[in-house]
Structure formats: structure tokens, C-alpha cells
Amino acid sequence: MAKEKNMNEFSYDVLTLDCEKETRRLTAFVAEAVGRRLHKQGAVIGLSGGVDSSVTAALCVRALGPDKVIGLLMPERDSHPDTLRLSQLVGESLKIRTIHRDITPILTGLGxxxxxxxxxxxxxxxxxxxxxxxxxxxxxxxxxxxxxxxxxxxxxxxxxxxxxxxxxxxLRMIALSNFKQRTRKMLEYHYADRFNYAVSGTSNLLETDQGFFVKLGDGAGDFKPIAHLYKSQIYQLGNYLGLPAAITKRQPTSDIHPFAQGQDEFFFLLPYQQMDACLYGEKNGIPPESVARAIGLGVERVRLMYKQLAHRRTANEYLNLPALYPEPQD
Known part of the structure; x- marks a missing residue:
């Protein structure tokens, strides 16, 4: 997937994808997952105007054809104006059917x-x-x-x-905000049921590993084609797949709150390129000194990031767990 790695030294080269090979592999995975394993006729993706959902939709189009992919556009009154505009742009560029469902009335009804x-x-x-x-x-x-x-x-x-x-x-504000993601996922499964389609998850590796998703919300899906990819690798795929520059040059945003902010301000604390480097280093046992040299941060800052990555992974482990059942008795 990525270039050969020296486990004692970090370079961004280790995150460079062979995009042609990875695209072939992932489109084969999507076709297999949707058609032969899930026995569904197509895929539903919630489009946010970000690179993750856009790349996911593009992979589904390559695997299934544009007539078998539905993109849902689900803004609400606090969404950034770019959310709907860029989601529509992705739908148009991929030539897929899009359905616009403003979720403001639903959220209003929930209080x-x-x-x-x-x-x-x-x-x-x-x-x-x-x-x-x-x-x-x-x-x-x-x-x-x-x-x-x-x-x-x-x-x-x-x-x-x-x-x-x-x-x-x-906790109260997070619980309330999670209504947004769970409402959107509810609509995705509604249209999946209606058309006998499968729902695609759009979380990347950093989000999945660190628990930056809502359980039974944006973290849910019948298949998750990019959950193993670092954010910088998803941008590489976006460029390879020919997505509009407005998507591939857009910085990650949370688009949860009405006051605009990036994901590095709300959750990750560093820009995605540096977070990718720290996560790769922490998961692969690369000394913090090596990562610090490569990404231009102090060694102590990287060491602290390693600690926080491990702490969050443990604290949020439950988000990735299935429901727990008692052991059957004889």
C-alpha cells in the first residue's frame, strides 16, 4: 500500500500510496462487499463536501457505476454554506443521483x-x-x-x-450535537432500505483509531472502504480520482458548530499531515525524535502526542466494540 519503511526513521514517503493499485483494490472490495457479501443493489453515501465522503463516493462509482450510487445532502441551519455547495459539486462531477434533505425540521422537532x-x-x-x-x-x-x-x-x-x-x-452539548450525525445516518438507512442499497461509512484511519465519530451516527456503515487510510492518503486518492480541486484543496473542518473551525482546533490539536505522522510513528514504534525531525515539531510535543493517541485509543475503545452479550450457558 505504502512505500517500504525503515522502522527507526520516519519520512512522509511511507504514507505515499500507489494510487492506481489501491484504487483497483478498493473498487474490487466495494463490488465484492455490496454485491456478493451484502447482496445489495448499490450504495448510499452521506456527502458532506469533504474529501472523505467524496473519495468514498468516487470509489463506489468506479465499483458499481454512477447509476447505483446515491449521495445524500443533509445540511442543517448551522451548517457552513460551503457544505451544500460542495456536496452538490461532488454529485455533479460524479454524475450520481443526489437527494437533498435539510435536517433542520427534524432537529427542531427533537428540541x-x-x-x-x-x-x-x-x-x-x-x-x-x-x-x-x-x-x-x-x-x-x-x-x-x-x-x-x-x-x-x-x-x-x-x-x-x-x-x-x-x-x-x-457532555450535554456533545450528546445534543450527536443528534445531527445520528439523524443523518437514520436518513441514509432509510434510503438504503428504500432502494435495497448498502450504506457506506466514510471514516478514515485517524478518526476510527481515535474515536472521532459518533457511535450509530457517522461511525456506522455496512462497509467502510477508507477506514484503513491516513488522511493524507485520502487526499492523494482524491487527486488521482479526479475530484474537483475545491474538494482536494479544502482543509478538514468539523462543521458541527456554527462558528467555523478546523478539526485540529476541535479534536486533533495538530494539522492532519502532522497527526498522520504522529499516528504512524506511534503505531509503528518509531522514536518521537525521528518524527519530530521530519515534521518540524519539538520532540517533547511529539512525545506528548504519542501519549494522547494511546490514551484516546483506550478511552474510546468502546465506540468500536459491537454490542456485548452474556456467554451462553450449557
Whole structure:
């Protein structure tokens, strides 16, 4: 899959894909999974306008044909305007059928927006409708590999207020935000049932390994063709597959909160290229000193990232587990 590796020294070359070979392998996997193992007629993909879902859709098109792939466009009122525009662009470039389902009415019916506003006002009393907000993560330190989180709000006049989130408020806000991903996955399975299609997952290796997904939400799927790939490898595939430059040059965003932010601010703390390097180094036993030299970070910062990667993998292990059953008795 990637170039030959020296286990004591890191170079970004180890993450370079043979895109032609990997595309053949993954399209064969999709065809086998959908048709012969799942016995379905096609694939449903939730399109976000990001590179992961776009590459997944492109692989499905190569494996199944454009007439056997449905892209769902599922923005809500807090989504960035680019989300719908870029999702439509992907659908058009791949010549697949797209279905637009704005999930705002569903979230409104669940009481999501009202309860989220109430929660935000408990932390920042000044907050009101029309303000923007996001959650940002703290930096690591030698004595603390876990992160704490800040609530950052912006008034219509541009005033910024930043307050540390108590654990109970953080959990409540995450639980509410997870409604979005679970609502989208519910719609994906609705259309999969309707057309006898399978649902494709779109998580990459970093997200799967670290638990950056919602259980029974964006982490769900009948098959997951890119779950083994580093983010930088998915960008390589996106270029090889001829996706629009607006997709392959777009930086990863969470698009969870109305105040725009990148994934490195919300969860991963580093740009995806450096996170890929740290994850590869940590998983393959490469000394932090080697990774630090290659990516331009201090050795201590990389050492801390290794610790956090291991900590998060253990803490979020349950997200990847199937339901637990008692052992049968004789």
C-alpha cells in the first residue's frame, strides 16, 4: 500500500500510496462487499463536501457505476454554506443521483436548538439567537494527556467570549450535537432500505483509531472502504480520482458548530499531515525524535502526542466494540 519503511526513521514517503493499485483494490472490495457479501443493489453515501465522503463516493462509482450510487445532502441551519455547495459539486462531477434533505425540521422537532441555546446560556448568559459558537480543545501538557474544552462564542458585533466548559455541560452539548450525525445516518438507512442499497461509512484511519465519530451516527456503515487510510492518503486518492480541486484543496473542518473551525482546533490539536505522522510513528514504534525531525515539531510535543493517541485509543475503545452479550450457558 505504502512505500517500504525503515522502522527507526520516519519520512512522509511511507504514507505515499500507489494510487492506481489501491484504487483497483478498493473498487474490487466495494463490488465484492455490496454485491456478493451484502447482496445489495448499490450504495448510499452521506456527502458532506469533504474529501472523505467524496473519495468514498468516487470509489463506489468506479465499483458499481454512477447509476447505483446515491449521495445524500443533509445540511442543517448551522451548517457552513460551503457544505451544500460542495456536496452538490461532488454529485455533479460524479454524475450520481443526489437527494437533498435539510435536517433542520427534524432537529427542531427533537428540541435540539432550544435545548442547545439553554445550555449555552448557562455557560455564557449573554448568548442569544444570532450568536455563533464553537468548542475548542486545550493544549497538552507533561502532566496531562487528556484535554479540557473551551466554549467560544461570538456576538453579531464580533465580540468574543471564551469560557472553560464544565464536564457536565460538555457532555450535554456533545450528546445534543450527536443528534445531527445520528439523524443523518437514520436518513441514509432509510434510503438504503428504500432502494435495497448498502450504506457506506466514510471514516478514515485517524478518526476510527481515535474515536472521532459518533457511535450509530457517522461511525456506522455496512462497509467502510477508507477506514484503513491516513488522511493524507485520502487526499492523494482524491487527486488521482479526479475530484474537483475545491474538494482536494479544502482543509478538514468539523462543521458541527456554527462558528467555523478546523478539526485540529476541535479534536486533533495538530494539522492532519502532522497527526498522520504522529499516528504512524506511534503505531509503528518509531522514536518521537525521528518524527519530530521530519515534521518540524519539538520532540517533547511529539512525545506528548504519542501519549494522547494511546490514551484516546483506550478511552474510546468502546465506540468500536459491537454490542456485548452474556456467554451462553450449557
Amino acid at each position: 435540539f436548538y432550544q435545548e442547545m441555546t439553554s445550555c449555552l446560556q448557562e455557560v455564557v448568559p449573554e448568548y442569544s439567537e444570532g450568536w455563533k459558537w464553537k468548542i475548542s480543545a486545550s493544549e497538552l501538557s507533561e502532566d496531562r494527556v487528556f484535554t479540557f474544552f473551551w466554549l467560544v462564542v461570538q456576538s453579531p458585533q464580533g465580540e468574543i467570549i471564551k469560557k472553560r466548559l464544565p464536564a457536565d455541560k460538555l
